[in-house]
Amino acid sequence: MDPVAPAISVEHLVCGYDERIILRDVSFNVGAGEIFFVVGGSGCGKSTLLRHLIGLNRPLSGTIRFSGQPFTEADPEVRRRMLRSFGVLYQSAALWSSLTVRENVALPLQEHSGLGPREINDLVALKLAQVGLTGFADFYPAELSGGMKKRAGIARALAMDPSIVFFDEPGAGLDPVTAREIDALILRIREDFGTTCVVVSHELDSIFRLGDRLIMLDRAESGIIAQGAPEQLRETSQDPRVTAFLRREPPPGRGKSSASPRGVLGR
């Protein structure tokens, strides 16, 4: 791995399913230790981009590199090894429902770390303490609230102390206090370990509180319409779609006159 290369480098990426192109010619870099947001309205391809970054879908063309090492065209074994240095928090937390919280967090450590049971137990206890779930280790996911599931999902994503953590809508469905605690947790991960965090979200509070830089995707453009620091984009962007999103204003062309079913549905 190249130590001076960006943590993530995406070049001319084209994403889609079968013949349907969702995103075209997407290029951006994420620096090591950066908190990087992928933002945009619903259906613009944020989650699609994330699925391609974490290797769940193959891009139609283009390249993805992690610390200079090619990911998209790497051998399956190399890809699997690279995936071990990622942590992913899914939108629904995606905890394995037949395992307890302890077993969920311990599984990646048992499979990949070579640590003994006592060390794994210590690490699980530490991770659960970090996310505020001490005492819930032996609960099953079905016994947890939405916010607790998300915290357990974060503990699992952080189990291996990954160098890059991907968060898919970390605050979605959570109360503001819990969402803010999760934001604080993301900041602490970066401060403690210099972890690179890629956050897919449209929570403006989180974007301005945490984000070093962002890219904004747009469905009509099928790609990036802005990238930069959140504050800077809000103040200086000339694109009305960007300023409308970042200033919480109605999107251009969606005033009172277009509030018909046809206008809302867009077709």
Next chain:
Amino acid sequence: MAAPAPDLRDFVGCETEGGTLRVALRGRWRLLEARPAFVDLLTAGAPQRIVFSAESVEAWDASLPLFLVEGLRWAREQGVAVDLAALPAAMRGMAEQVVEIGLHPVPPPERPGLTTRVGEATLDAMTKSWDVVTFIGDCVLALARVARRPRQFRWADCAAEMQNCGAMALPIVSLISLLVGLIMAYQAAVQLRQFGADIYVADLVGLAVVREMGPMMAAVIMAGRTGAAFAATLGNMKAGEEIDALQTLGLRPVDFLVLPRLLALGMMMPLLALYANLLGILGGMAVAWRVLEIPPAAYWVETQSIVDLSDVASGLIKSVVFGLLIGLSGCLRGLQADRSAAGVGKATTSAVVTAILLIIVADAIFAVVFNLLGI
């Protein structure tokens, strides 16, 4: 092959001054890479005090706090003082946190005693029995509502379910029924040939298939295929709060989801059983023709002479009841499923087991009743 032991000098520099062991942490500490054990530092004997510092650590993750935890635990057991003040706050904090959690383990939930468990199991069984009775009552009331206002019934859903559980099941029903007919004829042929009673293969296969095996095999197939599908679909809908959405709209899930499935299966099962009967007889006919050299026409005439309408009707009556039992089991288990993937899996398994159990029990009851009635 065991991984080579890590070189201690890559991770720590040790100096002993009087009774104080100074441990300077350095290098890369990664969970996925080997690291030394704390006891490796103690080759020169146990110190009275340990001072940790970390000026030249290149990279670290939880691997380093785990090493510190080992040291802290050893020191606590030996009564040795440890000074972590020179370490970065995050590193120190994590190690101390792990040690602290270990000192105050959360007690496991208290296991109830035998009496409590027996009581809970009894209450649970009573609740489940009540749920079954309530569910059957709901279905009967829903049926009465359909009889009063047939236009309000969801006929389109019912037709789609009939397609799913009827026409789509034909290939598997064909295969299993044909093979069952073949197997029965082979078994009968071996025995009957010894007595020169070859032609009675047709009687045995015909009666057994029409009265028992046709409806039974069709029911077992449908329990595994359609009953499981009902439970999985309704279980997933429950997990996705779709059933809650129906209720909050003032719609009855039984009218909306259960009755179309129940009626579809009740209507399709006799047709499938009839089809299974035909295929079973054909299977027997094929064996009789190839093995016993009985012409198909003779086999068919012999079958007609022994199987009368009451035999066919008894099989069809059974198959309607079997269909309703499969539908009830599948829908009930689906609606009772826990709101998780594991819950849906359990509901599906339970639906199949319940349906097959009920089918066998119902078949036994039918055998007794038909015997009493002389059918």
